[in-house]
Amino acid sequence: MNHWPWRDNRVTPSTDMHATVILFPGSNADAEMVRTLRDVLQVRTSIAWHRDAELPAGTDLCAIPGGFSYGDYLRAGAIARVSPIVAAIRRHAERGGLVLGVCNGFQILTEAGLLPGALTRNAHLRFECRDVHVTPQAEGPFLTGLPRVLRLPIAHAEGRYQASPETLRALEESRSIAFQYCDREGRIGRTPDEAPWTEANPNGSTLSIAGIQGGPRRNVLGLMPHPERMSEDFQGGADGRSLFDAAVRSAAETMAPAEITGDAGGA
């Protein structure tokens, strides 16, 4: 019989990290986020509900999964940002705690102002689900030790990153563009105006931006591709796992000093 599949024998960073996955009404990519954290990385993983006023004590990584929070009926992520839990996430981020928003989670982070810019309708106006390539373009707690090119899946209708020229300049200057869409060799194409999406840039994002980071120590990452859906070989590749491994290493490095200062957990 098949055993529980996610007891992967690859080296797992030894960790006391505590991850919390946030559930909004309409979150639907929570199962794979929990599975990747709990079963692939063997991280202690809790669930927080959108009405909770605080993250569980001891939370190191707060992960906002994809989905259609509140049905996305206003704009993707627009209603979720006024949830009680978002205030707690904001405090966690300001303390330097790790925050990861994937897909709708990224949209919530931009709507809440934790990351700049906005995610608008894909240039071709269709939902698109397929594998793309992204290349990490900066340094940060989620980005250490990543391969130069990652193959990751996307699944969204509103993933076209857009921001004002000033914001884009600031992002570039502060090395806050975390991931850019690219081809399999890692080449970032120019997106022509007349056909604003390409095989490499699936939604027509400005500067091919697939993810950006922010927070006091680049501790907040939002990205459209789903690393948690490509963290085991059976899923067609495991490139996404490297991003979680980086987060675990980062948490291990920062945990001890945080405890000394009595700032851990945000209780």
Add this chain to the structure above:
Amino acid sequence: MSTDVKATVPSPAPFPGDPAVDLALARSHKLSAEEWARACAHLGREPQFAELGVISVMWSEHCSYKSSRVHLGRLPTTGPRVIQGPGENAGVVDIGDGFAAVFKMESHNHPSFIEPYQGAATGVGGILRDVFTMGARPIANLDSLRFGRPDHPRTAALLRGVVAGVGGYGNCIGVPTVGGELSFDKAYDGNILVNAFTCGVVRADRIFYGRASGVGNPVIYVGARTGRDGIHGATMASDEFSAEGPSKRPTVQVGDPFMEKLLLEACLEIFAEDLLVGIQDMGAAGLTSSSVEMAGRSGSGLLLDLDRVPRRAKGLTPYEMLLSESQERMLLVAKPGCEARVEEICRKWELEAAIIGQVTDTGRWVIQATPGYDPLADAPIARAPVTVCDLPVDFLTDAAPKYDRPQREDAGLPGRRAFDAATIAAPQSWSAELLAMAGSPNLGSRQWVWRQYDHIVRGGTEVRPGSDAAVVRVPCERDGVRVEKLLAFAVDCNGRLCELDAFQGAAMAIAEVCRNVVCGGAEPVGITDCLNFGNPERPEIMRQFAQAIDGMAAACKALGVPIVSGNVSLYNETDGRAILPTPTVGAVGLVRDAGDVTRAGFPEAGLSVLLLGGRRGGPLGGSEYVVRHTGEVQGEPPGIDLAAEVRLQAVLLELLRARPRHVLSAHDVSEGGLAIALAECCAAVDDPARMVGAMVSLPEEDEGLAAGLFGEAPGRVVVTVRPGDEAEVARIAGAGGVGVTLLGSTGGGRLSIARQGALLVDVGLAELREARERCLEAIVGR
């Protein structure tokens, strides 16, 4: 039988404002004069207006299966794994370790033709509710779509709308759409088909049924409020279209997948606490059919108070509330004392819940409402409910008419079958012919479709769309013990072959859907069907239906796979022109070991390409090749040797389960024949960098080239093996009575097909892939 039981059912007084009921009004509700007389005789009186509406939907083809029931009994529905066969919201099959697969397929053809996005979306929503109603978490959707000819003026908008609707619902609720099928034929110009399949997984000891038992138990309404949408959807589904069909738009429901996501999670939480006696979704015929069917299965009665029904439209009448098909609503019967906890869980998920009645032991379905009462009114009047409907439950269910309608062979069929495909002039270039076929709307890549479906949400999808079967890993947990189940899925039907021979075509659909699941490395454990046909009152259509049932039954018996759920969709006609008979079938397969999972594409260069099963491709009748060259579905169709099919599937499964593995990929030969199957093996891989070419020879030298390349005879599978393993594969196949032919080997950047040393087809993989991927471009653009 009970025509002498006069005046046993007291008549409610006419409800203020309702029209008087007579035969003419009954006829406008699609009841025949005989059915009207039957209803009056059973009741010993004439029904009131709301009662007439209720009778008309409960006795509609859609709800009563009145033309199909006498035939459906011939389908095999039992087996050692079957926990629940047809008759419930969905079928249930044991998948071991205390878990079960719950699955069903349903049509939403008529609504999708009128309003493609909402029709398709609510079709998906409805089948999802059928599955999670039984306690299961849905883990996979598939769809089977049929459109008219590619250049029909409505095809582009219908295709765009339906695909966006299927995706829009599944993507939002978070159930992966992992596979399906799509084809075009002019027979669907005026009546498209949208069939949706859902499978869920449940603990085998936590299955919930649509039952309403326990006198005094509360009946709870949960979910969206009731509006005027979808009134008489069930009777519309039992009617033909005419040229002014799109004017029926107001009867199409509007879906809200976010509401359904909340409903899903709330129901799963309620199930986990074991608070319910029974539950059923309000689908076709809404509150009426859900409550009647629940009482019918339990032999109980119900007393419902419509004043308590949550509503979103002002001034709803009892008639409208009973017949509304507003989406995302569930009817629950709670265990005594559990209603408060049910309401609490609903509040957590921001859902409305209202106790609207109770279970009785009267065997009667009694509906009350206060005339003029409207909770949405500025100043609602005082409640003083009166009886609106008082009908025996069995009168609405068991006493519904059953017809053994006359059958007659289609007089034009022998003429169409007599067409000789050899009269089609051979193309100048078989390479160009292959590229044109591979790039045709019926045979090319479905990537434009499945890219609009989130096929990987929940992270369990192992084999994505594009192989013979999709495979999904399902984490299952009970009492702290976790196991993982791997399930394989496929849906199939070739309506053209059914048109030329309904028995053989339907048997081939069953054989193919099982073969596809086996190609994925799984054992088929159950089948669901969605039987789409024309007007059953025409003897030729009824003949098709009866023969298709017999063909399905023969194939299911031979292969040992039961049909556990299904749906019948009749009256698929516009202006008297019927669709191709399309008995769509969906299969669920169980993968025994994760190492058995198999894909269609050639995995690497340097492998030997073998053909398992028959060597001949013809006859060509009903094939894409013939339709492409003549515009008509005609010619002598292939038949199926069921005994050979059983041997083929057994051998293939044995090969895929053998260790070490000899067979590295498997792809069945179906639409487009061997040449198209080989093209798919080369080019239909997720990653274009992984395309692998091949150099092969046709297996049969004594056959026309067109039939050898493009004939669609069943019972054939293309596999790859490592060099040196051919003899062992041939030994295993031979022991199982299956022929093996060495076709050639994989490698290079081209697909080359020869016969007797003469090269027939030689195409580059890049141009092959481009042709396949652009196959819908002429319809929907880039």
